[in-house]
Amino acid sequence: xxxxxxxxxxxxxxxxxxxxxxxxxxxxxxxxxxxxxxxxxxxxxxxxxxxxxxxxxxxxxxxxxxxxxxxxxxxxxxxxxxxxxxxxxxxxxxxxxxxxxxxxxxxxxxxxxxxxxxxxxxxxxxxxxxxxxxxxxxxxxxxxxxxxxxxxxxxxxxxxxxxxxxxxxxxxxxxxxxxxxxxxxxxxxxxxxxxxxxxxxxxxxxxxxxxxxxxxxxxxxxxxxxxxxxxxxxxxxxxxxxxxxxxxxxxxxxxxxxxxxxxxxxxxxxxxxxxxxxxxxxxxxxxxxxxxxxxxxxxxxxxxxxxxxxxxxxx
Numbered sequence: 001x002x003x004x005x006x007x008x009x010x011x012x013x014x015x016x017x018x019x020x021x022x023x024x025x026x027x028x029x030x031x032x033x034x035x036x037x038x039x040x041x042x043x044x045x046x047x048x049x050x051x052x053x054x055x056x057x058x059x060x061x062x063x064x065x066x067x068x069x070x071x072x073x074x075x076x077x078x079x080x081x082x083x084x085x086x087x088x089x090x091x092x093x094x095x096x097x098x099x100x101x102x103x104x105x106x107x108x109x110x111x112x113x114x115x116x117x118x119x120x121x122x123x124x125x126x127x128x129x130x131x132x133x134x135x136x137x138x139x140x141x142x143x144x145x146x147x148x149x150x151x152x153x154x155x156x157x158x159x160x161x162x163x164x165x166x167x168x169x170x171x172x173x174x175x176x177x178x179x180x181x182x183x184x185x186x187x188x189x190x191x192x193x194x195x196x197x198x199x200x201x202x203x204x205x206x207x208x209x210x211x212x213x214x215x216x217x218x219x220x221x222x223x224x225x226x227x228x229x230x231x232x233x234x235x236x237x238x239x240x241x242x243x244x245x246x247x248x249x250x251x252x253x254x255x256x257x258x259x260x261x262x263x264x265x266x267x268x269x270x271x272x273x274x275x276x277x278x279x280x281x282x283x284x285x286x287x288x289x290x291x292x293x294x295x296x297x298x299x300x301x302x303x304x305x306x307x308x309x310x311x312x313x314x315x
Contacts, residue, residue, distance in 0.1 A: 017049040027093045029055040039093055058093040062154065065104055067111045069162075072119040074127060081162040082119065086111055086142065092150025100149045107146060111156070114141045124163065131158050 021044055022028050028040035031053045047054070067084040074080060086107055090096045100106045118137050119127060127134070138156040146153055163171070 014049050018046055020045040020047060020054065025060050027058050027060060029058060029093060029097050031055045036094060036098065056093075056097050058090055058096060060090060060093070062087060062089045065107060067108055067115075069160075070112050070115060072116050074119055074122055074124050076123045078124045078167060079164060080119070080124065080127065081160075082115055082158060083160040083162075084111060084115060084138070085157050085159055086153060087155040087157075088142075088146070088151050088153045090150060091152050095148065095150030103146075103149060103151060106149065107142065107151070107153075110142055110145050111138065114138055124167070127161055131161075134158060 020028060020040065022040050022042045024042045026042065028045065030037045030040055030045075030047060032048075032051055034053075036055075037052060065086045065088065067086060069081045069083045071079050071081055088107060090103075096103050115134075115138065118134055122130065122134075135156050135158060139153055142153040142156060
């Protein structure tokens with residue numbers, strides 16, 4: 001009875017040792033008698049106890065590895081500290097186990113040496129502005145070097161670049177000076193633009209004012225010209241009506257002369273100092289002068305006759 005119990009325990013141990021369940025996204029590297037035998041995928045796997053041995057369990061997931069911060073000297077002799085992370089995935093589990101002693105250490109050392117080589121060819125300012133370029137160069141170099149290890153490097157990211165404290169202070173001062181410079185430039189540009197806008201506004205206002213004044217003068221002159229034209233037309237019509245009326249009345253020379261004198265009288269009442277008499281009116285004036293002389297002679301002769309009569313009566 002004791003023998004059967006011991007035999008059952010041995011059988012259970014052997015069964016437990018021979019049945020392996022591989023998880024999803026993992027593989028088992030199985031050796032037989034110390035030599036690589038097969039790669040067991042996810043699921044149930046049976047091995048022969050005492051002959052087969054699980055050498056390693058390899059994960060097929062994408063993995064991350066933090067590369068310890070490294071002090072690197074730039075081209076302009078500035079020591080900076082770079083912190084890097086590598087994203088990789090095992091594509092050939094057998095190579096990852098048998099081609100290198102420790103895959104993670106290999107990737108770490110390779111990343112450190114590559115970073116020092118790349119950064120050593122750059123200036124300090126270039127390292128801050130060329131992160132994408134550094135990441136790409138690192139990924140290409142690491143991917144080529146780890147291909148024989150059954151590994152694919154998908155991404156390499158620089159998490160942080162830390163310069164020395166004195167360099168940081170100098171960079172902050174330079175940054176502040178640059179910001180102040182840009183602020184002054186923007187302020188002066190704004191003032192210049194404002195002055196230009198104000199000058200343009202004044203210029204436009206002056207142009208509009210001059211155009212309005214010119215338009216006003218033109219319209220005023222046009223109105224005055226129109227008024228003068230209308231007055232002239234009215235006077236012409238009046239003269240024409242008078243002329244037609246006189247023509248229809250068939251006046252004699254005496255009436256024409258009399259009307260001329262009346263017209264001269266109205267003209268003489270004006271504020272002008274000089275009166276220009278038409279040539280046609282001179283004949284009428286001459287006749288009036290002759291009539292005046294005749295009347296004067298008659299009056300003098302009457303006075304003399306009256307005096308003689310008075311003398312005779314006194315005698």
